[in-house]
Amino acid sequence: MEEDKGIWYCRMSKQLLLSFPRVLDPQSKVYISWLLIVTLCFVYNAWSIFLRAVFQYQTPESLPYLLSFDYFSDAIYIIDMVVFKVRVKYLHEGFWVEDLAATRKNYFKKTMFKMDLLSLFPLDLLYLVYGFNALFRFPRMLKVQTFWEFFNRMDAVAKSPYVVRILRTLIYMMYLIHLNACGYYAMSVWEGIGSNDWVFQGEGNAYIRCMYFATKTATSIGKNPKPKNEYEYIFMTFSWLTGVFIFAFLIGQIRDIVATATQNTTQYHQVMDQMVRYMRHLNLPENLQYRVRLWLNHTWEQQKTLHESKILDSLPMKMKTDVAINVHYNTLVKVQLFKNCDKALLRDLVLKLRPVLFLPGDNICRKGELGKEMYIVNKGLVQVMGGEEGDVVLATLSEGSVFGEISLLGIPGCNRRTADVRSKGFSNLFVLGKADLWDALEHYPDAQAILKKKAQTLIKQNEDREKLASGSRKKIEAETIIRDPSRTPTPRLLKTVLEVVHPNSMCAQLFNKKRSSAPVLIGDRSQNNLLPSPRLRASSVSGVGYLSLNTKQDGFLNLKMPSLSQKDDKVSLENFLNKTSEDIAPKAIKELLHRVPTLPHKPSTQSEVIRNLETEEKVIWERLCSHEDLIKSSAASLDELPMMGKPPTGSGLELQLPYKPAEANSCLKTEEKLAREEMCSHGNLITSPVTPVDELVLMGKPPTGSGLKLQLPYKPADQSEANSCLKTEEKLAREEMCSHGNLITSPVDEPLNNGCNSSNASSASEQYNIEEEDFLSFSEYHKYKQLPQLQQSGFCSTGYFFESEFK
Numbered sequence: 001m002e003e004d005k006g007i008w009y010c011r012m013s014k015q016l017l018l019s020f021p022r023v024l025d026p027q028s029k030v031y032i033s034w035l036l037i038v039t040l041c042f043v044y045n046a047w048s049i050f051l052r053a054v055f056q057y058q059t060p061e062s063l064p065y066l067l068s069f070d071y072f073s074d075a076i077y078i079i080d081m082v083v084f085k086v087r088v089k090y091l092h093e094g095f096w097v098e099d100l101a102a103t104r105k106n107y108f109k110k111t112m113f114k115m116d117l118l119s120l121f122p123l124d125l126l127y128l129v130y131g132f133n134a135l136f137r138f139p140r141m142l143k144v145q146t147f148w149e150f151f152n153r154m155d156a157v158a159k160s161p162y163v164v165r166i167l168r169t170l171i172y173m174m175y176l177i178h179l180n181a182c183g184y185y186a187m188s189v190w191e192g193i194g195s196n197d198w199v200f201q202g203e204g205n206a207y208i209r210c211m212y213f214a215t216k217t218a219t220s221i222g223k224n225p226k227p228k229n230e231y232e233y234i235f236m237t238f239s240w241l242t243g244v245f246i247f248a249f250l251i252g253q254i255r256d257i258v259a260t261a262t263q264n265t266t267q268y269h270q271v272m273d274q275m276v277r278y279m280r281h282l283n284l285p286e287n288l289q290y291r292v293r294l295w296l297n298h299t300w301e302q303q304k305t306l307h308e309s310k311i312l313d314s315l316p317m318k319m320k321t322d323v324a325i326n327v328h329y330n331t332l333v334k335v336q337l338f339k340n341c342d343k344a345l346l347r348d349l350v351l352k353l354r355p356v357l358f359l360p361g362d363n364i365c366r367k368g369e370l371g372k373e374m375y376i377v378n379k380g381l382v383q384v385m386g387g388e389e390g391d392v393v394l395a396t397l398s399e400g401s402v403f404g405e406i407s408l409l410g411i412p413g414c415n416r417r418t419a420d421v422r423s424k425g426f427s428n429l430f431v432l433g434k435a436d437l438w439d440a441l442e443h444y445p446d447a448q449a450i451l452k453k454k455a456q457t458l459i460k461q462n463e464d465r466e467k468l469a470s471g472s473r474k475k476i477e478a479e480t481i482i483r484d485p486s487r488t489p490t491p492r493l494l495k496t497v498l499e500v501v502h503p504n505s506m507c508a509q510l511f512n513k514k515r516s517s518a519p520v521l522i523g524d525r526s527q528n529n530l531l532p533s534p535r536l537r538a539s540s541v542s543g544v545g546y547l548s549l550n551t552k553q554d555g556f557l558n559l560k561m562p563s564l565s566q567k568d569d570k571v572s573l574e575n576f577l578n579k580t581s582e583d584i585a586p587k588a589i590k591e592l593l594h595r596v597p598t599l600p601h602k603p604s605t606q607s608e609v610i611r612n613l614e615t616e617e618k619v620i621w622e623r624l625c626s627h628e629d630l631i632k633s634s635a636a637s638l639d640e641l642p643m644m645g646k647p648p649t650g651s652g653l654e655l656q657l658p659y660k661p662a663e664a665n666s667c668l669k670t671e672e673k674l675a676r677e678e679m680c681s682h683g684n685l686i687t688s689p690v691t692p693v694d695e696l697v698l699m700g701k702p703p704t705g706s707g708l709k710l711q712l713p714y715k716p717a718d719q720s721e722a723n724s725c726l727k728t729e730e731k732l733a734r735e736e737m738c739s740h741g742n743l744i745t746s747p748v749d750e751p752l753n754n755g756c757n758s759s760n761a762s763s764a765s766e767q768y769n770i771e772e773e774d775f776l777s778f779s780e781y782h783k784y785k786q787l788p789q790l791q792q793s794g795f796c797s798t799g800y801f802f803e804s805e806f807k
């Protein structure tokens, strides 16, 4: 039994040793936690040495305990030097040095090492000669550098560094008082306890009474008994001086720390006060004063600063752009202009965008004014007003819409605003100055063309409208451009599914065909007044909603929503379809994505390719980066992701990583090589000296059964085109790879719809952990698939089916 225990301990300690990191990151949790332990030991020594030397707390009874604490802290000091400090990696010429020999050498070179060594000086051996005097442990105080290091590191990593700073200052203050209390008691003992009014009278707990005396002196509260002799006068003078200078300095430090923490709020109050005083001085109308206050208040509530742009100014340009893109990404991806244009344009523009807030009813621009800026709606709604009296809403623009561009584009006769634009509620807009817009557009003719085309359409629309209005002398309400009331929107769940199925698939084609003509159709199936799609079908049978998709090409999906109201199937069905995939069955939607073997979209133009790829890449990277182990292993790849953001909301993009993250990098590499190989097989490239071919050392064969058939969109003509082509191909490869269901892991399962039997279905639900609710069995599905059978069986007498246009 004892032997077993011994073996177990041996194994455990071996495992611990093996799992201990070779080198330590100075900012890592392990290292900082260790610093905390060493700091506690240092604080113990710093406190106990004087306490025990002066007060009578070190008695023969307490000595064994005190000595155990002492030697425990000494052991921690030794471990700190031998195990931890020698492993701390350091920066050399911009690189982390992680070689153990080098980190050790680096530590030995530092003053900290000498101090650490001195702190372990065994002066306490003098115990043997002079007895147990705690003052012999004084060298332990030299470990103070670790105490400072701990607080500096905490300052760098803590979420609220103010708390850390205040704690450090408090420790200093308490220690000063502690020293003063020890000094006072030592004086009292020397002069004789209770020998006069000034000294400690020997009543109560000595340490507490002396601390009280020291606190009163240090904080200059006064009312201490008058010193009786020169020594006492000197002691008091010194104590007060310490109180006045050091203590006051420390208290000032705390005030500064708190002031820094609340700096923004203070600034906001200052601006608000100044503004209110100024407006009163100018005697501005009450309403205007109210609006100014509202603006300041709202801006502060949203940004928690009134100087947003200044905060970023201290960053290097690239980092500033990355931060700006990340913050504004969700809005910018919705801007049509940016969707079709080069990504570089977005990066060029994003720093020039200035956020502004408009209050409800504010006029953003007025018809006839000279155009100097254009706007992008970030949040809120703005209305473009027209008509003879400017009271007709021509359009309501929402997030991602661009306006105010017509008068900036230099279209002959159009350098003035063509309409009034006003804010409907609170609107957050980005403003882009004319010069900045032109700086960017000069290099991006595509974007220029898009803007001009849009401008011309709007000008024509406005002209037509005006002609019509003047002809009939009637006000004409125009439709909003963000919401078309004549078309019922495609339900959210269907939209999600349609976005993930391949555009060439049967299902997508069917929906696309009906896009322009067919209205949304929800009808009573028993009346035969609708045409359900054979591929994607939503149905409601006796209060249960189903969404089914089943083709070899599209994959298999069957969603069941049993909790619908049984009263009105039609309403229930609409409700069901308006839920998001997340509401219904995320696992089942993932299952569908698993089974889509082709690229989610086939780009038709080069810019579309790039746009799609970039979005896809981001999503893939985001997924990758969400994996803990990947973050650890390839932190560098994360740095390469300045544009990483959330996938555009509502894009329905739910890419699944086709491989375990551990293999991710190597997997990507193989795919990149495949793409290169494919490209290099082009005749005209072989003749030209293609450098990338030389790099294909590691190139391997495509994984058998991967079905990977990359098609080059064009034949590169020269080397530079070849290179850019490679880049595109690499991206395509990543995308392609990531959409491959069968690349996922080695055991490639049969498509579920091949067998179409319930045993397949149940095994699939086991494999993907799909809940019964979400996954309709195949046999049941069959019943639905055969509509006439369904009707005959009486199963669907009140069934409603749904068909939608694809918007």
Ligand SMILES: Nc1ncnc2c1ncn2[C@@H]1O[C@@H]2COP(=O)(O)O[C@H]2[C@H]1O
Residues within 6 Å of the ligand: 365, 371, 384, 394, 395, 402, 403, 404, 405, 406, 407, 408, 416, 417, 418, 419, 420, 421, 458, 461, 462, 481
């Ligand atoms: N009919 C319209 N629909 C939507 N936006 C419009 C319409 N007419 C004008 N605008 C926008 O309103 C802006 C007013 O300033 P600009 O003329 O510079 O640019 C104009 C367009 O961006």
